[in-house]
Amino acid sequence: MSIAVPGNSVATIYIDDRGYKADPKQNLLHACLSLGFNLPYFCWHPALGSVGACRQCAVKQFKDEKDTHGRIVMACMTAAAEGTRISIQDPEAIAFRAAIIEGMMINHPHDCPVCDEGGHCHLQDMTVMTGHDYRRYAFQKRTFRNQYLGPLVNHEMNRCIQCYRCVRFYREYAGGRDFNVFGLRDQVYFGRQADGVLENEFSGNLVEVCPTGVFTDKTLKQHYTRKWDLQMAPSVCVHCGLGCNTTPGERYGRLRQIVTRYSREVNGYFLCDRGRYGYEFVNGEFRIRQARLTRDNHPRNITKAEVIERLAPLLAEGRQVIAIGSPRASLESNFLLRTLVGRERFYAGVSDDQFRLISTMIEILGGGPAHSPSLHEIELSDAVLILGEDITNVAPRMALSLRQSVRQEPMQIADKMHIPLWDDHAVRQPLQDAKGPLFIASPAATRLDDVATQTYRAAPDDVARLGLAIAHLLDDNAPSVPDLPSEAHTLAESIAQALKKAQRPLVISGPSCNNEAVIQAAANVARALCVIGQRAGLSFTMPECNSFGLGLIGAPPLSQAFKTVRDGAIDAIVIVENDLYRRAPVRSVDAFLSAAKDLIVLDHLLNPTAGRATLAIPAGTFAEADGTLVSSEGRAQRFYQVFVPEGDIQASWQWLRDVMAAEGREEGLAWEHIDDVIAAMAVAIPALAQVQQAAPGATFRIAGQKVPRQPERYSGRTAILANIDVHEPKPPIDPNTPFSFSMEGTHNQPPAALIPYFWSPGWNSIQATNFYQTEIAGPLRGGDPGVRLMDPTPDLQGKYFDQVPPAFAPSSDEWLIVPLYHIFGSEELSLSAPAVAELAPQPYLALNEKDAKRLRVQAGEQVTIQLDGMAHSLPAQIKAELPLGIAGLPVGLPGLARFSLPIRSVVEREITSPHTS
């Protein structure tokens, strides 16, 4: 795991009699792989450390130059200490490594050519590498029964080689409890106690953590393609605000899978399950694949040319057109839209609340003294305060980083005992269950509570008050909180102490409670820490993949657009990648959408807003378009088109550019490529000036060649379309990027932002990542991709927020209904992926036990709430931890329209249950 260790020293080690530089705080396997040697391994994982189980990385170690005998040691369990002499090529070591594979192969199926892991199987690679090729074992293999593990992960235990990586990742790294190792000898079984859906939100990583095919991607299985047959490009996850780097793969026009695209600073080796499995919306039946014109309630498909032809006059200058951008559309698409209609007619497409909160957060990050950390930096934090966020359900991958952060402080125990920090199980002995400070204040329980030092369950205003009190304890100049209950005060004191004591304290908040005071409280704590000389981090979650970017573009919220429509006649509304019904009450949206004769919607899915469009235009998803997103860290990252979709699907910004060109507008003609758009954006919006540095431009070449999206061994190019035309089609041209839609091109390693997939000779699995890093688990060569747009203001001149909200007072007849989030269900696009939808909960209303008793409601019984003047009936769910007078309503689930929460509502028991009536 990553550990913040001060001081860098360099040791000289000797590998087969040649001297090399190595980090003495690392082990020999780490050193050998960092130096580019082919040394096979299984149980070691760069993020999980060494445990010495598989014995695969054996080398011969010699005492000194004169020692000719040497002894076999495990590279992963031996420090790369100064003067260490080893041989990888020693015949005994070579034979030993082959024998380890032989032992594993005793039980492993001999079906590589037809096995679905073949071609990206680490075991296959390592077997070839060690040279083991002949079966001497003359007895039967052991067999296991496989388990049903849910819609995400497939189980095939007969392939298991007992490396223990899965259980170490699932339990020790990701904190899962429903998966374990059972049995012993050569009958060790990795699975659940009984069949059932894996509970951990990071279970999909088992697919990559497993060095062979015990755990495989169940969604890939449904449209299986070998890795070498996939067309791939670097991408960025669109299912939350964190901007995890991904590698989507496509064949035959369908997206097949998402795997992790390593980046040290952002997501490291892992993704969350929403990010990995949300992709299937791209292939979904709800896609808008062809432009659809609706006249007099008659929809018909029209061609791209017709779209442009019709749009140009509709949007011509002089006509009253307003446009709604989107926090899930790229910077380029939002910028093009703004350019098309003019700055004063462009609206951000988010609710007033969101607009206000996101603006506040961006202001704080830009104007405050605290640093917005990367996920890697979050992992290294040694004291964390979370205000108002359910991280696992809102910004899932961050939860995995926080699980590691609680190990930072206790890690000093191991360090003091001189246990090398890479020696994972040795480190865990003295640490046991010790956890560093992590405090979580939120209305409902979170999935990180199990590692929290203390939790605080309170209404959003009380969460804010706790935060403000902590800030005041840290610095007298921060406003004090009157009438804080003594237990909250005691908690505030211990949190303040922990943050003060830490080397790298971190405050996390965000817009999930929809409460500005919570965000301001977080800012005050971070500022107070900076004032007392701490190097504090301040991380805000962002609700969507480009909330930050849209905030930087800066445009008024939806209500302003609604007002414009009410104030005067509007000819046309253009909406880009935004379902307004998720953002405002139905009636307001209905009124707004009906206000203009022409409603033009560019989007991926036929959502309720697109369903109302007079002209629905097929907008390319992340996999079919190029663009830039700004993550919650403030990092602008490029995503690249993975494949050329069927029909007229193209990026929203391309549609808008084409329209402007048809109108004869200068920009439309001048902005030929995305680089032109980004350059113009840099001039028009100073906050986005640096976006150009996020990745090399379209003209980038390596020795005159483009970077191929397809692996060298991509097969069937001449056959794929042979049923239509026997002539091999010319690969599509990509003028926007340095990538080609073919296997031709450079074989050299591209810069970090342009890595279409990880592969190295002999390393076909994702473990090839090793060869793209400056050192193992270090930054990608040339630096991790993306550019940070936001840096703190170093001086401490700014002021504290001084509004202190009053304490929440439960009322006898109304409940405060707060939003609850679900990793599977609360995000719009992933909900159209069947595997994710299967895991989404049904809508419910969560109540405290006492409140439920008061209402005489039991779990599962229907209750009614009043939202926006309408009654809604929901089954009650009991959440014992909810504060009195607070009810929770899940956000974004199908069947639940978008409400602005928190809201006060009566909650009533339904007299007749719908089941009995």
Next chain:
Amino acid sequence: METPLTKNIPSNGNAPLDLKAYEKAGGYESLRKSLRMPPNAITELVTKSKLRGRGGAGFSTGMKWSFVPMGKDAPHPKYLVANADEMEPGTFKDRLLLEGDPHQLLEGMIAAAYAIQADIAYIFLRAEYKLAAERLGRAIAEAYERSYLGRNILGSSYSLEMYLHVSAGRYMCGEETGLLNALEGKRANPRSKPPFPPVSGLWGKPTIVQNVETLCNVPHIINNGPEWFIRLGLTADSGTKLYGASGKVKRPGLWELPMGTTIREILIEHAGGMRDGVKLRGLLPGGASTDFLTEQHLDVRMDFREVQKAGSRLGTGTMIVLDDHTCPVGMVWNLEHFFSQESCGWCTPCWSGLNWTERILRAMEEGRGQPQDLEKLEFQTKFNAPGHTFCALAPGAMEPLQSALKYFREDFEQHIREHRCPWK
């Protein structure tokens, strides 16, 4: 000849001395003496006595104790664990001490615990030792009653709590660190070393794990001094040792003899030699995980150094004797079956190699052996060598096999040649 370890043990299998009788025989004297000494003085005494661990590895006991952090800043609680998970085939020496004189173990444990200033002591007992569990339980209760255990022992400021933990039963639990994991409620997998248990043991705290027989020696060393203890041994190793013999000998059993007694004396004088009509073919001197020795080694002295020089290990000092009416292949198969069953499944050479080894031996016994099998077995003995595996289980398992291949090769070849076990 002095027999400090067994002097109180009734030879007729009767119940052990109760606390009163034990005290009358001089019991718990060492405890009173210890409590008047500074803790490190006891460690020094034990170091001087050259007492070496009787569980098989033979590590210097005093030196091990000296690794425990002492003083004001030392982490607490510290632990002392008596390893009573005696499960090696052919080994039954601790059982005698546990059943025959439980207070002796307790006295040794309290002194050892005091020496390292442990707060809590555990007896980790093999589940099948039901009688021992009963007797230990009673002894612990008696010791608490007399303030030999608990708060402020005998009015000193030293306190020690003691628990009897009955294992759920796996051979791996007898491995020092596997035992600690099991005691913590985890899988009995061995731990990564370093850190060693004296620094980071049970629940990450300083812990001494010591074999029962080792601990039983401690009171006598304290009472009689290290020089006395050194004089008990006949060779460089000090003290007495419980030696045993099983197999087709006239009087299988267990005897406390001076350390360094010859194999011949144990086998002929004490075990009465081979049964009539059978001849000695070989013996495993220290339990199932030691190399075979043969007739030519009868004058080897049973101590740590001499047995090693002869190509085996003293191990637990309890020999298993192979006679000419027993199939050596079948015997080794039996042992390898045990070891392969008990592999924890952590490291590849062990879980894959022991299973393979066991299957080959079974095939040979069942007449399905192949000429290449000997080469495969030889290969496994090298593949599972010390250092290649995570712990000592598999290398130990290879010891009887590698020496059987050396001394009884013809028997293996005959199995393969004749497609049958010649003894069947």
